[in-house]
Amino acid sequence: AQSVAQPEDQVNVAEGNPLTVKCTYSVSGNPYLFWYVQYPNRGLQFLLKYITGDNLVKGSYGFEAEFNKSQTSFHLKKPSALVSDSALYFCAVRDQAGTALIFGKGTTLSVSS
């Protein structure tokens, strides 16, 4: 069965510092991995996805994520956090045969000025 774990309920960083939001997954075969962001009272916005190829994926708003097959991880990163990055972040996975996207429970990112 597919699953996604986001081990941190909340991540706090100071503006200008690098940020990491962690995600690990379990799937049979090769995964498709996604990151979404949700601002208050809004739907989920797509940030980036890993399909195949280069393990470092670049996405919207300066975010990137690194696929690590041996550690079954897909951590979201940004070199310099902004206060406006404060939001709820979701990691999701789908295997190549699956239909459903399986979401993690979400990590709240709080960036202080």
Added chain:
Amino acid sequence: ETGVTQTPRHLVMGMTNKKSLKCEQHLGHNAMYWYKQSAKKPLELMFVYNFKEQTENNSVPSRFSPECPNSSHLFLHLHTLQPEDSALYLCASSQATSGSETQYFGPGTRLLVL
């Protein structure tokens, strides 16, 4: 937003009411989805439609009834709901239902059942 619209944005209903949620996608996609987002819980996939045909129903109670008249529109008909059904209901669409296809979400309908 992302080309997926949902109405209404907020809905308060009693347990004996009947109401409908509407979703429309302007992206030319073939697949549409309903998700339920409750506090402190992961997103729950409810229904999947592909080319207007329902392809997935994740053991959703019959008080939720989906309808997909065409690939651009998706409805969720609600009747005899329970207070625990209060949640954010999200609609999404994608070009296809499998593989690396990205799902694009609407803003959601915040539902409160009294």
